[in-house]
Amino acid sequence: MSLFDGISCGMIALERLGVPINRYVAYEIDEYAIKVSQTNYPQIEQCGDVFKADFKQYNGFDLLIGGSPCVHWSLARGSNGRETTANGLGWDLFSQYVRALNEAKPRFFLYENNVSMSDEIKECISHELNCEPIEIDSADFSAQKRRRYYWTNIPVAEWQPKNILFSDIMDSEYTNSRSIAKYKNTYKWSKDGMCLSWDTSGKGYYSQASRARKVNQKWNTVCANRAESKGNVWLGNDMIRLVTMSELEKLQTLPVGYTACLKSKERRGRAIGNGWTVEVIKHLLSYMKEIQE
C-alpha cells in the first residue's frame, strides 16, 4: 500500500528488486501524477484521497510506504505559514499514514519526509512511528544532493556512497544551448568555482535563473517548485543550456522517459521533483527479510 503515491517511485524500486507484487494500492489525488503512474503501471489500483480511505480492508498487506506532502513543514515555506508543531494540515496528512499503519498492520513500513522540518515535528513523528529516522542524502546513490529522513522498521544496513556526478548522467545530445557572452563583465563565480552567476538587469541583481553550474559535481536538489528554471548547465566558452527533463529523471534515478506522457515541462518537472530517488528506496526496501533470503 502506497500513500501519497505520486508517480509510484515505490513501484519502480520494488520492480528493480524483483519483488513479486500481488496488489499495489495507491492513494493519490494529483491528476498528473496519477497519469504518469497509470501510463507506466496500469495494474496499480488508484484509490484517491487518503482522508476517505478505509485501511482495514488492507489487513494482511506486507508493506506500507509513503511520504506525506512536506510543503507545510519545509523551511522553503519561510515564515509564510510554515507549521512547526504537531498541528495543522501537514500533521493531519501524516496522521493518515499512522491510521493506515494501525488499521492495516502491515509487516513493514517506510515513511519519508524532508530534513528541513522542525525538531518538534521530527520528534513527534518518531514517537508515532516508534523509531528514529535514518538520514540519507540521495547524493550517495545518485548525482543529486537531496537530504531526506526515512523512518522504517526494515533493518537497513550501511551503504557505500557512490561517486556519481552530473557529468556521468548528462545527455550527450542537446539543442538548447545559448551564449551569455554579453554578460561577461558581470560574471561572478562561487567561492568553490563551481557555480557562475551573471546580471541580466544591469542593476546588480543576480537572479536565481541567471546561474549555471559546472557538470563535474553533484547537482542541486530537484525541487517541485521553480519547475521552469531547474538550473543551467555551464558548457564552457560562455555557453549554457537548461537541464533537460531526461536529466531530471536521471538525477532521481528514474527510467528515462518515465514522465514523458506529461507534455507540459512545468508539470513534468513538478512530478519528478515531488518524487523519490528510486535507488534510495530500493536500498531501503532491499533489507526486507524475504528479499535478503
Ligand SMILES: C[S@@+](CC[C@H](N)C(=O)[O-])C[C@H]1O[C@@H](n2cnc3c(N)ncnc32)[C@H](O)[C@@H]1O
Ligand atoms: C511528496 S509527494 C510524494 C511523491 C511520491 N513519494 C513519489 O514517489 O512520487 C506527496 C504527494 O501527496 C499527494 N497528496 C496530497 N494530499 C493527498 C491526499 N489527501 N490523498 C492522497 N494523496 C495526497 C500529493 O498530490 C503528492 O503527490
